[in-house]
Amino acid sequence: MVDVTVVGAGVIGAACAEALSAAGLRVLVVDRADPACGTTAAGEGNVLLSDKPPGPELELARVSRALWPELLAHLGASAEWEPKGGIVVATTDAGAAALAATASGQRESGVDAVALTPDQVADMEPLLTKHITAAMHYPEDAQLQPVLATVALLTAVRQRGGEVRSGEAAVGVVTKGGAVAGVRTERETVPCRIVVNACGPWSAAFARAAGAPIDVLPRRGMILVTAPLPQSVRHKVYDADYVGAVASGDADLQTSTVVESTQAGTVLIGSSRQRVGFDDTIRVDVVTELARKAVALFPFLADVPVMRAYGGFRPYSPDHLPVIGEDPRLPGLWHATGHEGAGIGLAPATGRLLADLVLSRPPSVDPRPFRVDRPAVIAA
Known part of the structure; x- marks a missing residue:
């Protein structure tokens, strides 16, 4: 039974x-x-x-x-667990203000959010663009397979x-x-x-x-995968716009930059959100936008080949x-x-x-x- x-x-x-x-x-x-x-x-x-x-x-x-x-x-499983931490960056003054406000509220809820100076950011992520207005380190962010x-x-x-x-x-x-x-x-x-x-x-x-x-409802998302590289991106790094995209209910295409390395050496580039039902078409405009924004955050990626793109449907509640x-x-x-x-x-x-x-x-x-x-x- x-x-x-x-x-x-x-x-x-x-x-x-x-x-x-x-x-x-x-x-x-x-x-x-x-x-x-x-x-x-x-x-x-x-x-x-x-x-x-x-x-x-x-x-x-x-x-x-x-x-x-x-x-x-x-369970005796590793699942490639990697508590590598995350870095959220802003590239505008408005983004910097929003990032500071979000981090303040998160700290009150018990989250470890540490403001970084430009020198600290450069030390933690040497290949990251220098054109940022603020950065926050989240030591508790992690990744697994x-x-x-x-x-x-x-x-x-x-x-x-x-x-x-x-x-x-x-x-x-x-x-x-x-x-x-x-x-x-x-x-x-x-x-x-x-x-x-x-x-x-x-x-x-x-x-x-x-x-x-x-x-x-299904919400479509896409990710790019580069060819394997020597260690290049040490943390999960994303633009502060990502938080707004996550919280939005807009059906139209939204993209925000998320870049991270895997243990296999590939770099994952995201992310997109779009309500298109269960249409699984690989859309060139989405791929292009993800790549453009990723290069703006990590300029070295302009010379890195993309090995593949994949997408999936995420369960979205209103x-x-x-x-x-x-x-x-x-x-x-x-x-x-x-x-x-x-x-x-x-x-x-x-x-x-x-x-x-x-x-x-x-x-x-x-x-x-x-x-x-x-x-x-x-x-x-």
Whole structure:
């Protein structure tokens, strides 16, 4: 008998499954494709505090930042965990003022944000443009390899007696007495008392099939990958405009500069946000804009070949907060979605919070801002 079926084997579904199985529940994970091959595989592996203003998401991020190294150590996995810190720079006077204001609020929330002098910036990132008006160092920002992290989480679920099924889409739920009694897949009906909707950008479709629609939309993002280089970018470096792009709900194309190296030596260049449904076309105008802005921040990149470009769909909620909790319209249906581009960083805390709520334990963070029945999320 399965206690919980988690629909979606990306990093959020994997984190929920790991936390629930660690609590002693028997868990089944189903995914229409392979684990971590959707939104998770299209991410940069960001574990960030720097891009979040004070509020519920930042609190969730702080818990997650503390949990990731602890969890990976417990699982015996490295997942290329790299606590390298981040540097946010402004290139205008207005950007400098906004960066200072954001950092001030973050410090009040417990985030380590350190203003840098021009000499300090040059010492930390020698190849960064000198045309900056302000810079802030966030020592707690980190990075990991999201596919490896997801695999580690799902491996733990299997080791505890759980099951992970690939290539098996969930198409709805079974109810009895007004509550969840099972999940229907393309192959069979699986009895269970809890179903977790962790379908990322496809969460709205599954919620609709379950009879409890929610408003979670796909938001397209693209990333460029350079050829391998000697060490060139030492931290995650991004323009202060990135924070505004994250917080915006505009459907039109928005780009902001994010540059970082990986352990393989490649440099990742982002980021873009655009609401185009599930259109996965590689758009030349987006690629060109990302490259232009990256060269403005790191001039040496003008002579570096781009090896490939890739994109993915991120689960966007209209109020920019994840959806974590039980659906009041259908007891036994739980949601863990809407993290947009922050899912990698927020995954451990999301899994922990969902498990806390399922098991009626004191929650690790206040769950009320993430509740399903808020106006921005409940679809008509």
